[in-house]
Amino acid sequence: MKLISEKGVQRILMLTAFSAISALLLIALFILSEGLPFIFKYGLKDFLFSSEWQPNLGKFGIFAMIVASLWVTFGAMIVGAPLGVACAFFLSEYVPRYIMRIIKPTIELLAAIPSVVYGFIGVMVLAPIIRDNFGGPGLSLLSASIILGIMILPTIISISIDSILAVPQSYREGSLALGATIWQTITMVTIKASKSGIIASIILGLGRAIGETMAVIMVAGNSVNIPHSALDSVRTLTANIALEMSYATGLHRQALFATGVVLFVVIIILNSIASVAIRKRMVKK
Amino acid sequence: MRIHPRYIQRGAVAILGSATLLTILILIFIIFFVLEKGLPVISLHFLTDNPEDMGKAGGIFPTLIGTILLPLLALIIASPLGIFTSVYLSEFTKENNVTKIIRFGTDCLAGIPSIIFGLFGYIFFVVTLGFGWSILSGGLTLAVMVLPTIIRTSEEAIRAVPKSYREVSFSLGASRWQTVKKVILPNALPGIVTGVMLSIGRSIGETAAVIFTAGSSLRIPTSVFDSTRTMAVHFYILAREGISAENAYGTAATLIIAVLLVNLSAYWLMNRFIAKRN
Numbered sequence: 001m002k003l004i005s006e007k008g009v010q011r012i013l014m015l016t017a018f019s020a021i022s023a024l025l026l027i028a029l030f031i032l033s034e035g036l037p038f039i040f041k042y043g044l045k046d047f048l049f050s051s052e053w054q055p056n057l058g059k060f061g062i063f064a065m066i067v068a069s070l071w072v073t074f075g076a077m078i079v080g081a082p083l084g085v086a087c088a089f090f091l092s093e094y095v096p097r098y099i100m101r102i103i104k105p106t107i108e109l110l111a112a113i114p115s116v117v118y119g120f121i122g123v124m125v126l127a128p129i130i131r132d133n134f135g136g137p138g139l140s141l142l143s144a145s146i147i148l149g150i151m152i153l154p155t156i157i158s159i160s161i162d163s164i165l166a167v168p169q170s171y172r173e174g175s176l177a178l179g180a181t182i183w184q185t186i187t188m189v190t191i192k193a194s195k196s197g198i199i200a201s202i203i204l205g206l207g208r209a210i211g212e213t214m215a216v217i218m219v220a221g222n223s224v225n226i227p228h229s230a231l232d233s234v235r236t237l238t239a240n241i242a243l244e245m246s247y248a249t250g251l252h253r254q255a256l257f258a259t260g261v262v263l264f265v266v267i268i269i270l271n272s273i274a275s276v277a278i279r280k281r282m283v284k285k
Numbered sequence: 286m287r288i289h290p291r292y293i294q295r296g297a298v299a300i301l302g303s304a305t306l307l308t309i310l311i312l313i314f315i316i317f318f319v320l321e322k323g324l325p326v327i328s329l330h331f332l333t334d335n336p337e338d339m340g341k342a343g344g345i346f347p348t349l350i351g352t353i354l355l356p357l358l359a360l361i362i363a364s365p366l367g368i369f370t371s372v373y374l375s376e377f378t379k380e381n382n383v384t385k386i387i388r389f390g391t392d393c394l395a396g397i398p399s400i401i402f403g404l405f406g407y408i409f410f411v412v413t414l415g416f417g418w419s420i421l422s423g424g425l426t427l428a429v430m431v432l433p434t435i436i437r438t439s440e441e442a443i444r445a446v447p448k449s450y451r452e453v454s455f456s457l458g459a460s461r462w463q464t465v466k467k468v469i470l471p472n473a474l475p476g477i478v479t480g481v482m483l484s485i486g487r488s489i490g491e492t493a494a495v496i497f498t499a500g501s502s503l504r505i506p507t508s509v510f511d512s513t514r515t516m517a518v519h520f521y522i523l524a525r526e527g528i529s530a531e532n533a534y535g536t537a538a539t540l541i542i543a544v545l546l547v548n549l550s551a552y553w554l555m556n557r558f559i560a561k562r563n
Contacts, residue, residue, distance in 0.1 A: 009462045010377055016369035020436060021390030023429045027397065027405045034408055087308050090301035103309065105552050110312050112483075112548045114490025116521045117537055121315055123524070150311055157308070181294040204396065211398020213493040214521060238400045242493055245407070260404045264397070271396040275389065 028264070035261035038254035047258060053224045055244065060255040062262070064226045068141070068234035069210060071227055072220065075145025076152055076209040081202050083149070084156030088198075089186055091157070092164040104161060111154035119218030122147040127219060136231030139221035144234070147219050148212055152205035159204060163197020164190060200277035207270040211263065213238040237263050316541060323538020331535055336503055340519060341529045345536055347505045351420075351513035352543070354506065355499060356488035358424025359431060364481055366428075367435030368470075374436075375443045376465055395433035399493040402430045406498035418512040423499025430494055431484035438483065442476020442558075443469055475558035482551035486544050492517045516540045 004012070039047055042060060050061025087107070091100045122143050131138030167190050175185040191198070221233025222243060235243075241256050241263075248256055334344030370391075374384055406426030416422040446469050454464040470477075492515075500512030501522060514522075516536055523533040 006460050006462055010373075013369050013373035013377055016366050017373040017387055019366045019370060020394050020432050021387055023432065024390045024394045024397075026409065027394075027401065027429075030405055030408050030413070031401065034404075083304050083308060086301045086304035090298075090305045094298060094301065095305075103305075107308060107312065109545070109548060110308075110315075112486045112490065112544050113315060114492065114517050114520075114540060114544065116490075116492050116517055116524070117315070117319060117541060120520070120524050120533070120537060121318060125318065153308055153311075181290050183294040183297040184290060186297075207396050208398075211396075211400065213398065213400040218525060238398060238493075241400050241404065242496075245404070245497055257404060257408070260401055264401055267396055267398060267401075268393055271393050274396075275392045 031257060031260050031264055034254060034257035036258070038251070038258045039261065042255070042258075047255075048262070051224075051226060053240070055248070055252040055255065058251065060251075060258075062237065062240070062259055064224050065235055065237045065240050065259070066262070067226050068220075069236040069238070071141055072144045072148060072216065072234065072236055073206055073209045075141060075230070076148035077202070077206060079146055079149025080152040080156055080205055080209075084153045084201070084205070085160055085198060087153070088157050088160035088164060088201075089190075092161050093182055093186055093190065100161070104158065107157050108154050110150070111158075115151065115212060115215040116218070118147050118151055119215035122215065122219035130231070134231055136229075137221055137233050139219055139233055140231045141220065141227050141234045142230040144216050144220035144236075145230070147215055148209045151212060151215060152208050155205045155208055156201045159201035160194070160198045163194040163201070166197065167193040196277045200274045203270055203274040203277065207267055207274070210270070211238060211267055213242050217242055316545075319534065319537045319541050323534040323536075323541075326531055326535030327538055332539070335505075336519075336532075339528055340503070340523050340532055342532075345516065345519060345532070345539065347503050348514050348516045348519040348536070349539075350505055351499070351515045352489055352517070352540075354420050354513065355423045355427055355495065355515055356485045358420060358509070359427035359488050360481060360485065362425065362428035363432045363435055363484065367432050367480075368439050368477060370436050371439035371443055372465055372469075375440055376461060376469065391433045391436050394429070395437070399430065399491055402426055402494040403497040405429075406494060411498055417510065418498065418500030418502075419510045420499060420506055420513050421509040423495050423513070423515075424509075426494050426498045427488045427491060430491070431487055434484045434487065435477075435480050438480025439473070439477045442473040442480070445476060446472045475554050475561075479551045479555045479558070482547055482554065486547040486551070489515070489547065490517055490540065490544050491515075492521050496521070516543070 046061060048066065049063050051064040052059040052061045053064065091103055123139070126143045126146060127138035130136070130140065130143050171189050171193060172185055175189045180188065216236050217239045220236060220239060222235045222239055223233040224235050225232070227234050237259050241259050244252070245256055331344045332349060333346050335346055337343035374387065378384055406422055410416045410422035410425050411418060450468050450472065451464055454468045459467065495515055496518050499515070501514045501518055502512035503514055506513045517540060520533055520536040520540060523529055523536060
């Protein structure tokens with residue numbers, strides 16, 4: 001006996017297919033409805049471009065945290081992007097395939113390590129090294145950048161390798177047959193053909209770095225100020241939400257949701273750019 | 286002066302090779318550092334005793350329960366939704382604007398940082414729906430978070446089932462749904478399970494989304510409306526509030542072992558799947 005007809009099955013499946021998109025809309029709706037009224041009441045300009053964050057005095061300016069988030073993400077890029085892309089090219093062009101098939105999943109394991117563990121390593125190992133060698137409190141912009149740079153490596157390496165391997169083998173053979181070295185083939189052929197995928201991997205890494213919370217709370221020091229050097233303690237947008245959410249009420253809580261709105265918008269923009277870049281690659285293929 | 290391409294090539298190999306070596310060394314260092322400090326702390330008592338004095342002494346038993354329950358609930362909710370979505374996307378419809386929107390939504394959801402999931406889970410499940418800080422709120426939040434992973438990996442697994450399997454099934458007079466149930470899902474199962482395992486791994490290690498939705502109670506939960514504390518949250522609180530470095534290392538090591546076990550078995554499954562296919 002058939003419980004549900006074929007048509008019924010199709011309808012049920014279609015409904016579930018909208019689960020992800022409705023979850024996304026629900027998230028957008030609730031974050032915006034909590035955060036936007038505050039932004040309108042407080043004024044977008046005062047909220048975004050003032051650095052005074054004193055919730056007990058009713059001052060909610062997140063400029064210092066925006067700057068801190070940008071610097072930390074930029075720092076993570078400087079650490080993670082060159083290392084990750086170099087790694088991706090080495091593994092896909094210089095190393096035999098079977099070795100790459102062992103190393104790639106091993107590096108992807110880096111992504112599975114919980115972010116609190118990264119933060120803890122930052123506190124126990126990295127911060128003391130920085131404090132002893134460069135001065136400052138140790139928990140700083142620099143340590144946050146390095147830890148985040150390491151955390152985004154798997155994203156960059158894994159997606160870059162996929163896009164480098166998607167370049168047709170005949171391109172490489174053509175270049176090598178003309179007498180080019182592997183390095184010349186990389187710089188003149190492979191990198192051009194896999195550019196959009198590599199850029200997408202870096203943008204996705206960027207998104208991960210901006211959104212990372214727990215590791216940053218542990219290693220960045222969390223004082224609200226515009227950093228003057230890499231050794232200063234900073235507080236990012238994400239850290240601000242997570243640190244104060246547990247006790248915030250009323251206007252203060254709305255301000256934290258408004259911080260979430262800013263973060264949400266930035267992430268959606270970054271992801272849209274990345275997904276356009278990845279689509280472009282697929283179309284080319 | 287022009288440098289001979291062969292020397293540039295050698296230089297490039299050296300630089301790229303050392304970048305790769307550095308990455309692998311960092312990975313090995315992180316795992317060994319935590320295990321070396323944490324393994325001596327782990328014992329049967331550590332795993333099965335209740336924490337004393339906010340975790341300063343005693344074991345981590347209640348957090349083990351929380352770490353099992355939350356991902357379990359998340360998967361019970363997210364797996365059917367994710368698998369059905371991927372079945373719909375790959376078997377029941379052609380590429381059109383609707384599927385494009387669904388894919389875009391899934392991609393966006395995958396990129397949302399966990400703190401935003403935490404905020405959303407707090408305002409929606411904890412406050413608006415009135416579930417409070419509970420296993421239910423935490424599990425639902427994690428379910429939304431891992432949904433894109435399950436959709437993507439299941440879709441890949443389903444698409445990897447050869448077209449001829451479907452044709453044979455259809456030619457025998459089977460309907461679409463019968464084909465999905467009897468032919469496609471059984472063949473795609475290892476790939477789907479891999480995605481589910483990776484989701485478990487992510488849920489186990491999650492902190493920001495859990496701490497604001499499931500709370501951090503150290504009591505052993507008796508219903509889904511009770512608050513609970515996962516290992517990751519426990520570790521965060523121990524480390525950040527400097528309660529006990531020793532127990533923090535022990536918890537971190539247990540956490541890493543759990544996550545590695547889950548992920549390694551996912552890879553093992555995936556490799557077997559690929560080997561069978563070829």
